[in-house]
Amino acid sequence: MAKDTTSLSLADLEKLMAERQEQVESLLKKREQLAGELESLDAEINGFLTSGSGGRRGKRAKNDAPLRTVMLGILAKNKKGLSLQDLAQQISDTGYKSNARNFKNVVYQCLYNTKNVVHDDATGLYRLVK
Numbered sequence: 001m002a003k004d005t006t007s008l009s010l011a012d013l014e015k016l017m018a019e020r021q022e023q024v025e026s027l028l029k030k031r032e033q034l035a036g037e038l039e040s041l042d043a044e045i046n047g048f049l050t051s052g053s054g055g056r057r058g059k060r061a062k063n064d065a066p067l068r069t070v071m072l073g074i075l076a077k078n079k080k081g082l083s084l085q086d087l088a089q090q091i092s093d094t095g096y097k098s099n100a101r102n103f104k105n106v107v108y109q110c111l112y113n114t115k116n117v118v119h120d121d122a123t124g125l126y127r128l129v130k
Helices: 010-050 067-077 084-093 103-112
Strands: 117-120 125-128
Touching: 067 084, 067 103, 067 117, 067 125, 084 103
Parallel strands: none
Antiparallel strands: 117 125
16 A cells, blocks of 8 residues: 655656545545534434433422412412412412423312312312311
8 A cells, every 4th residue: 555655756746645635535524424423323312311211301490488388378368269270370470480391280280189279160260278
């Protein structure tokens, strides 16, 4: 592969340099293509590791009071009761933070598991009972 460059003419040396330059350019293109494929694979691997693995997507929201306490305080002020949508909105309006995709579902679960809250089927409202 290595040629004896001491007996080559100037034209032969220029031709040899051009061949080497083409080889370098070809290798650089190949490297760039492989780097793109590697980035794509890294993104795909990262997607498998972060989604659906049961891990949290970000930091947990910090609140001054638990959801149940905030919810019971709002229901205590509204004697007639509130719909699930209105209750979730009022909880959010208090500044309660949540990273849940469906915060209304979180509020429903809290309502369902709280003993002194009832759902009135006729009106569709949740209210506090004593």
